[in-house]
Amino acid sequence: MQGIQTEIWRALGITLFSFLFGLSIGYPYICVIIGGVIYLIWTLRTIYRTFHWIEAGLKNPAPYNSGVWGDLANALARQKRRDLRRKKRLQEAVKRMSSLIAAxxxxxxxxxxxxxxxxxxxxxxxxxxxxxxxxxxxxxxxxxxxxxxxxxxxxxxxxxxxxxxxxxxxxxxxxxxxxxxxxxxxxxxxxITRVRNLDQLRREFVGNVSHELRTPLTVLQGYIETLQNIQKSDNPMVGRAFSQMEQQIKRMRAISDDLILLSKLETENELVQTDPIPLLPVLKQIANEAKQLSEGLHNVTLDCSDTLKLSIKANDLHSAIGNIVFNAVQHNPQGCDIRISAHHYGRQLVINIEDNGIGIPEEALPRITERFYRADSSRNSQTGGSGLGMAIVKHLLNRYDGELSISSSAGRGAKFSCKFPVHK
The missing domain is CATH 3.30.450.20 (PAS domain)
Incomplete structure (x- = not known):
């Protein structure tokens, strides 16, 4: 605003001076016009110098420092200083980022x-x-x-x-x-070479140790069965001790077998391509085995069309679905309804296992497929679970590019969905 006021006063001053000078010589209006032309020529020269200064990059001092054009030049100079400071900060940030990325x-x-x-x-x-x-x-x-x-x-x-x-x-x-x-x-x-090598070493160690445990566990089980047959005692503690030893050896053998299978699945993690097999016979076998394991406490139903087929090995399908169904039986000793169903959903074949039993706490769901993880360790100890079943299910599904989803909450049952892609 100061520059505009200065420019107005300057124009008025030139006009007044030209008019008064014109009166003194008898040509007031001609002198006013001449004064205006001079002011216009001076303004154009100022504009030219200002634009020349701008095109030169605002490097030298502003050509004019009063009036409108002085204000404009000063504003541009201030903006350039701000831009230079901003550019310097940006260059420093880029330099630091480049150093960080390089390190x-x-x-x-x-x-x-x-x-x-x-x-x-x-x-x-x-x-x-x-x-x-x-x-x-x-x-x-x-x-x-x-x-x-x-x-x-x-x-x-x-x-x-x-x-x-x-x-x-x-x-x-x-x-x-x-x-x-x-x-x-x-x-x-x-x-990730080191991490991969360590993981490979762990798999080999687990597999080798599990294989080595098989022989001594078999020997121990044989001797215990022999001692049970030849050792007759009226002391009930002796019979109970032999029974518990036999039970724990069987449990250790189950853990060893699961570890061997899990190690094999982790080692052979490439996708498996097989010919399609009918689902119904395998799921029927799993349902019948679950009924035998249940001893009449659980109601197991199956809903599967005899036309459904899936590209998977029968043993792998039995192991994956069987682990989930048998867990539903073992972890609900009071009994419950278990429903196995299979159907197409878009380009997926989905096998659902649902029960209305005690369910799984929501905070345990993200870790349910970790090896040796137990949502309820006391219940698992009673049922003899190894904590490896769901890890085996996860790896088996990965072999066939499948996906496992679990939904449950404590006291409201559980639903396991095994989703397999269907390649047409």
């Missing part, structure tokens, strides 16, 4: 919308063997593993990908991906 152990890779490599850090250079000439090259032309190409083409980044290193033999990488910006993709490569 990470994970390899960071940024791809453009055509999957061409745009930016990478030192870890990515080491893990993938990148060179400056690789900039702009499509990532699938440098990393040729089929699983990685499929991962990038599908662009379903909900899960991480594990794959062998394309450069270092014996190294395994985990790849996380996410979309950002204008259809760009960021990839994070992590070296």
């Amino acid at each position: 990470l152990d994970q390899g960071i890779l940024v791809l453009n919308r055509e999957l061409g490599i745009d930016i990478w850090n030192n870890s990515a250079k080491h893990l993938l063997g990148l060179k400056s000439s690789d900039r702009g090259t499509a990532i699938i032309n440098l990393i040729r593993q089929p699983e990685f190409i499929d991962y990038m083409q599908k662009q379903d980044f909900s899960d991480a990908l594990e794959m062998p290193s394309p450069l270092h033999k014996g190294m395994y990488l985990s790849v996380h991906a996410a979309n950002f910006g204008k259809k760009e993709i960021v990839l994070v490569f992590s070296d």
Whole structure:
């Protein structure tokens, strides 16, 4: 506002001076016009100098520091100073971020919308063997593993990908991906060789120990059965001791067998492709075995069409569904209704196992498929559960690209849904 007022007073002053000077010589209006032309020429010169100063990047001092154009020049100068401070802060933030990314152990890779490599850090250079000439090259032309190409083409980044290193033999990488910006993709490569080797060592250890336990447990069970037959005593404590020893040995053998199976499933984690088999005979067998285990305390029903088929091994299907059904029997010793049903739902075949028993606490549901996890350890001890059954179910479903969902709450029964994809 100050500049506008200054400019108004300046224009009035020139007009008044021109008019008075014109009166003195007898040509007042001509002098006013001449004064206006001079003021216009001066204004145009100021505009020219101001725009020239702007185009030069506002590097030199403002050409004029009073009036409207002075205010404009000062405002632009202040804005430039603010922009320079903002630019400096941004450069410092970018520099810190670049230093942080460069210091990470994970390899960071940024791809453009055509999957061409745009930016990478030192870890990515080491893990993938990148060179400056690789900039702009499509990532699938440098990393040729089929699983990685499929991962990038599908662009379903909900899960991480594990794959062998394309450069270092014996190294395994985990790849996380996410979309950002204008259809760009960021990839994070992590070296999981040590974790994978430790996991493999654990599996082998569990499998070997379980195998080694089989022989001594078999020997012990044989001797106990022999001693039960030859040792006759009126002392009820002796018979009870032999009975408990036999029960615990059987339980240890069951745990050993489950550990061996679980170790095998974890080792052979590739998807299995088999010919379709009818569901009804396997589910009937499971229902009959559940009725025998129930001893009349549970009402087991089956709803399955004889036309339903699924690409799965019969033993794997029996083990997966059987574990859930037998758990429903064992964990509801007071009795309950158990319903087994199978049906198509879209492009999935779903097998449901529902009961109206004691249910599972909601806080236990996320961990129910962990090995050795027990939602109720006292009840499991009574029923002889190993805590491995649901872990086996989970791994069996993974072998066939299936999915397990569980819904339950304490006192309201439980529902287990085994969902298998149907490939038509």
